Amino acid sequence: MTEAFDLAVDPLLAAYAKAIVALLLVAGAALAVLSFGFGKDVSGPWRTYRGWLVMIPLVLGALWLGPTATVVGIGLLSMAAFKEFARATGLYRDWWYTVSVYLGIAAVTALVLVAHPRTGVAGWYGLFMACPVYVVAFLVTIPVLRNRASGQLQWVCLSIVGFVYLGWMLGHLSFLTNSRHSLGYLLYLIFAVELNDVAAFTFGRIFGRHKLRSEISPNKTVEGSLGALAVSMALPWALRFSFPHFGTAELLLTGLIVGVGGQLGDLAISMIKRDIGVKDMGTAIPGHGGILDRIDSLIFVAPLFFHMARWFRGF
Amino acid sequence: MNEWRYEVPRDLDLDLAERLASFPREPHLWMFVVRSCAAILIRGWLRFYHRIEVRGRRNLPVGRSFILVANHQSHLDALALSSVVPLRWLHRVFPAAAADYFFQSLPRSAFSSIVINALPFDRTGGGAESLAVCRHLLATEGNILVLFPEGTRSPTGELGRFRSGIGRVVEGSAVPVVPCRLDGAHRAWPKGKRIPRPAKLVLHIGEPCTYGEFPPGRDTVRHICTDLRRKVQELGADR
Numbered sequence: 001m002t003e004a005f006d007l008a009v010d011p012l013l014a015a016y017a018k019a020i021v022a023l024l025l026v027a028g029a030a031l032a033v034l035s036f037g038f039g040k041d042v043s044g045p046w047r048t049y050r051g052w053l054v055m056i057p058l059v060l061g062a063l064w065l066g067p068t069a070t071v072v073g074i075g076l077l078s079m080a081a082f083k084e085f086a087r088a089t090g091l092y093r094d095w096w097y098t099v100s101v102y103l104g105i106a107a108v109t110a111l112v113l114v115a116h117p118r119t120g121v122a123g124w125y126g127l128f129m130a131c132p133v134y135v136v137a138f139l140v141t142i143p144v145l146r147n148r149a150s151g152q153l154q155w156v157c158l159s160i161v162g163f164v165y166l167g168w169m170l171g172h173l174s175f176l177t178n179s180r181h182s183l184g185y186l187l188y189l190i191f192a193v194e195l196n197d198v199a200a201f202t203f204g205r206i207f208g209r210h211k212l213r214s215e216i217s218p219n220k221t222v223e224g225s226l227g228a229l230a231v232s233m234a235l236p237w238a239l240r241f242s243f244p245h246f247g248t249a250e251l252l253l254t255g256l257i258v259g260v261g262g263q264l265g266d267l268a269i270s271m272i273k274r275d276i277g278v279k280d281m282g283t284a285i286p287g288h289g290g291i292l293d294r295i296d297s298l299i300f301v302a303p304l305f306f307h308m309a310r311w312f313r314g315f
Numbered sequence: 316m317n318e319w320r321y322e323v324p325r326d327l328d329l330d331l332a333e334r335l336a337s338f339p340r341e342p343h344l345w346m347f348v349v350r351s352c353a354a355i356l357i358r359g360w361l362r363f364y365h366r367i368e369v370r371g372r373r374n375l376p377v378g379r380s381f382i383l384v385a386n387h388q389s390h391l392d393a394l395a396l397s398s399v400v401p402l403r404w405l406h407r408v409f410p411a412a413a414a415d416y417f418f419q420s421l422p423r424s425a426f427s428s429i430v431i432n433a434l435p436f437d438r439t440g441g442g443a444e445s446l447a448v449c450r451h452l453l454a455t456e457g458n459i460l461v462l463f464p465e466g467t468r469s470p471t472g473e474l475g476r477f478r479s480g481i482g483r484v485v486e487g488s489a490v491p492v493v494p495c496r497l498d499g500a501h502r503a504w505p506k507g508k509r510i511p512r513p514a515k516l517v518l519h520i521g522e523p524c525t526y527g528e529f530p531p532g533r534d535t536v537r538h539i540c541t542d543l544r545r546k547v548q549e550l551g552a553d554r
Contacts, residue, residue: 087341090322095344154319276321283330 012242016187017060024052047287055285055294059190067177068113070186074174075109081292081299082166084282088273089158096142097159104135105167112174123178128171135163165299166292172303179315184242189258189305191239193297196232196262203227217270225263232259250312257304265300269293335424336414338435338448346429347406353430354405358398364513365391365503369399371520374493377401380453380460381491381523384481384543386474387463388501391511393431395497395518396461409452410461411436411445438466442480449484460484464540472501477544482536489527494543495520496550519550 031049035042062073082101086092111128115121139159143152176185204224212220233255236246246254269292273281282290309315324341326334340346361367375381383396393410400408412433418424427433434452436445452458462484464477485492496519504511524546529535 087324088321088327090320090324092324092344093322093342098344276323278323278327280328283328286330 051287200228229259262297269296385495389504482539487531491523494546
């Protein structure tokens with residue numbers, strides 16, 4: 001296990017915290033001006049803003065407390081996201097599958113925390129990557145154990161998507177804590193992905209004209225999407241101090257992974273919601289919908305970034 | 316290709332407070348786990364702190380839908396009545412609880428729905444909707460409704476008047492009603508006291524009775540209320 005991050009020593013966390021607080025103050029001031037100065041109704045954006053005021057300290061606090069707290073926090077987030085997915089799809093009614101996926105997520109979290117039994121390196125990478133093999137094998141065995149076939153394929157498929165997408169792929173974010181550059185990676189990813197979302201929304205509001213994916217997400221526009229991509233391509237250079245060891249190729253790929261991957265992750269969850277017929281995945285975060293609605297971009301981006309960084313820079 | 320069927324829960328877009336105060340509630344894994352653990356603790360507490368004695372347990376028509384009706388003296392009543400049902404049926408026991416008291420805030424809603432599995436009963440405005448919910452619940456086999464026809468905890472311990480609600484739920488149907496009498500609850504935890512005292516509780520369970528042969532109407536409702544009140548009163552008489 002790596003040593004705890006130390007706020008007093010670590011300038012990265014302090015730098016990001018200052019930048020985020022500054023952004024929050026600006027946004028708060030803008031809302032106040034719109035409301036009191038121009039008399040506009042800002043109740044919707046205000047609820048969203050309040051949601052940020054709760055979430056941001058939680059995230060920064062977990063990062064400050066250290067890698068173990070961060071990993072456990074991401075594990076719990078994973079379980080909460082899976083619970084929303086399971087409830088919305090009806091998988092939650094079947095406790096065998098639900099509990100199996102919960103255990104799978106717990107296993108993924110544990111594998112991030114333990115050291116490799118032979119090399120002693122933090123995080124058991126091999127077994128972490130092989131996890132889906134074992135969990136899928138077990139999920140397929142459940143109907144065999146119960147001697148039941150009717151309707152089981154749907155449950156097995158939903159469980160596999162739930163575990164692989166919401167448990168294992170998001171687990172890559174946890175595994176980043178085992179890197180030498182963990183704090184920079186994590187802070188950048190979380191900040192960049194959320195900024196990508198906000199940029200897409202803002203550019204969409206101002207310049208939006210052509211629908212992006214009308215069948216999946218009626219509010220997204222091509223203009224918003226391109227605006228977000230531009231922001232995400234520029235951001236790695238703006239925040240270069242997060243990963244000083246990255247070369248040009250890595251920075252370019254980071255921009256693409258966040259700019260394109262972030263939006264694909266959002267659209268993927270939107271597609272699922274459309275297919276099921278719900279508007280939000282839950283109501284856990286007032287002003288934002290469910291937890292899954294908030295982290296959908298991160299789920300897609302984290303593993304792609306993880307493997308890119310690992311390929312270019314080792315770990 | 317065959318369409319998948321997604322059983323979306325009815326309360327998906329309610330926030331937590333609304334979800335806890337809604338009825339019927341969707342099956343929920345964590346809720347079941349917490350309720351089961353709480354039930355074991357509560358049964359232990361009733362057995363050792365209140366030395367509860369149950370007489371007539373064999374009278375319970377477990378497996379069928381039925382209504383448990385009892386005198387109401389304290390907050391212990393619903394807990395004591397729920398505790399006589401086998402643990403297997405724990406999540407099918409629904410004590411009716413006043414919505415304006417037990418579901419008025421998030422912590423109370425959480426406790427009432429998770430631990431007690433209460434059915435929010437609208438005391439105001441006649442309660443027709445709540446009675447319909449009760450009848451619908453009893454239409455499915457295996458659901459147990461716990462009702463306190465006095466409508467409120469007796470301040471003196473004396474058996475009060477039985478309100479018409481129980482009559483209106485039962486009229487025209489053959490669902491068995493089991494009259495019960497809980498003695499000692501007024502000594503243990505009367506209305507107004509904060510902490511229960513270790514007084515002994517005795518629960519008498521009477522024989523189930525049905526009123527299916529009476530035609531629905533005001534006379535039947537009145538008859539059911541007076542008959543049940545008499546039965547509950549007489550249960551504690553022979554000690």
